[in-house]
Amino acid sequence: MRGRILAAVLLTTALAMLFAGSVSYALARYDVDRQIAESLAQEVLEFRANARQTSDPTNEILITGPEDILRYAVGATYPDDNEGVLALVNGAVSLVPASGTDLQRSLQVDQEFIARAAAVQPDEQVRVLYTSTAAHSDLAYISIPTQVEGNPDLGHYVVAIDRAVPHREVNRNHLVYAGAGIVVLGLVGAVGHHVAGRMLAPLRSLRTTAQRITDTDLSERIPSDQLQSRDEVADLGRTMNQMLDRLSTSFDTQRRLLDDAGHELRTPITIVRGHLELVDPHKPEEVVETRELVLDELDRMQRLVDDLLTLAKSRRPDFISPAPFALDELVSTVLDKVTPLGRRAWTVDSEVDEMIIGDQQRISQAMIQLVANAVRHTEEGDVIALGAEVEDRCVRIWVRDEGAGITDEDQERIFTRFTRGGGTVDHDGAGLGLSIVSAIAQAHRGHVELESTLDAGSTFTMIIPYDNAEEL
Incomplete structure (x- = not known):
């Protein structure tokens, strides 16, 4: 080249x-x-x-x-x-x-x-x-x-x-011009050879980097000292480094997901296998008891598989189906669905009669998941509130509770897959709920914010761009 x-x-x-x-x-x-x-x-x-x-x-x-x-x-x-x-x-x-x-x-x-x-x-x-x-x-x-x-x-x-x-x-003057032209061509050739070499250095590094990359090592990058210029080739090198960063992050996430999923599935499988091996088929009461336990573990495995499928689909373009819907209708519908989850002081902080663009079903799924978390961390009679408003060209949808709250350390990691607040093992969930909520927000080009105080409760807020119809 x-x-x-x-x-x-x-x-x-x-x-x-x-x-x-x-x-x-x-x-x-x-x-x-x-x-x-x-x-x-x-x-x-x-x-x-x-x-x-x-x-x-x-x-x-x-x-x-x-x-x-x-x-x-x-x-x-x-x-x-x-x-x-x-x-x-x-x-x-x-x-x-x-x-x-x-x-x-x-x-x-x-x-x-x-x-x-x-x-x-x-x-x-x-x-x-x-x-x-x-x-x-x-x-x-x-x-x-x-x-x-x-x-x-x-x-x-x-x-x-x-x-x-x-x-x-005239001929003599132009012979001098021709000689000077040859010298200039030589200088242009030398400078061009040097400049072209510097311009193409990222491509050579890209080739050698690609040759060194394996399925187990994605740490290779094009050296930053070869990407100092602002031309297209340097832009390509920077883009390739960014792509490799994303691939490395994605592969690491997949490895962790597989490791965590294997770890989460290993426990119920061991429990099911152990009870099936020990059950006496001639004792009906043991068969019934073992059947109930096995079905319960299988239900937990099913929920885990469903959550993993939801997270896997969250990166697909068809994960959400945007359409106009009313915010006040969303809040009232979710409230009707979650009231049977527990005897709580259900309330609505705010609702607004505003039409937005988004996937109402997925946003409802995220809100229900946040409500389910709030129910697990509150007592009977505690307040759980839902709300929605439009502010600064963004839609804010939240679930607020007056439970025990979340420590600062846990706030930084609870959105990570298979992570449970407080370091406890909750057999009712696999630690994927908040990851699903975050994935739904990101699919709408938004994010989730958390405000929590110990012994005072927590507020999870989904923030979605109000004018994101074209992006979706």
Whole structure:
């Protein structure tokens, strides 16, 4: 992956630099050619101005043929280093500037060029021409035909510029650009190799971590020092670590659940087996007594299995079936159901005529479970109160009792599976009731709060978001 990323970066950079260099090169050559054309056009204007000077009577210049005009024009010309000026009469070099350049001297003997310059006819429009000869590979020139009335000679004022010289300068500059581009590509490659390696380090760690993980060891994690950046790959590494944390927690919970369930089931199975082994089938009274005991233990095992199934289903999406229901109807219905559980001072603290979204059956199940716990920890005539209200965009549903209360130590652990308050063994339950209540609250995107004071009672409150219809 590092190689593919690096190749893509280098290819993109190279194409971008190539495109930029090509455009720059083309524009530089175009600018050179434009300057050459402007320079030659200026030579045309100067020659015509000099020609008008020779025809002015006040200058007292005797004009007998084109050579006289060309002599005046050549004498007023000062060619640049890359220019050559020739005065041709009847196709032969007649005059050259005194300050000749290297190009001019080479043009004087370039018969191929002279012939092409002399071939321009008087009736042709003066324009910039381009040619190449054996001696000069790339020339731009103008050739201005010159005649004097009454004289049969044909003269040409010729100015040529070697385009190869400024083009070589452009080529040299862009060769430097190409060399710098290669160096830059090397630097980009080195930096890209390092950056890609750092970016992909979490993926490599993820691979090695995944290889080290086994079904008995989920403790491996991607090192945090490789997840300091805020890019997507680091986010993936952090997400994988979080997923492994959740899997580890889930596996640990399952192991504990299986261990605790095995421990809880072992006792009733041992009791049933022991009594069945000792019962005398010939004594009807022992058979009846043993039957009642076995059925009681089987009922307890059935309740345990049912509670475990409920907790297992709590993680499924279909654990709850949300629908609108009225809070006051929920409280009154639960109160009617739980009144036969014991002779208590049943009361309603608060109820509100409000419609919410949730699974009324599951919430009723949680409230009944809380009431059952309250009944087990209160005496006849004690107060058990139910209530519901809407506060701060949350629904609060509670069960309050005036029983013995719960110690601070027990408050921290009673929602754990197979945990019973006070460390006592209550054969009427397996310590799963509050775990089921918590699971129902969490399925509604809520939670359970507990307030308890010793010898003053306890209040269990389910807090569910009021506007959670879309989440459910």
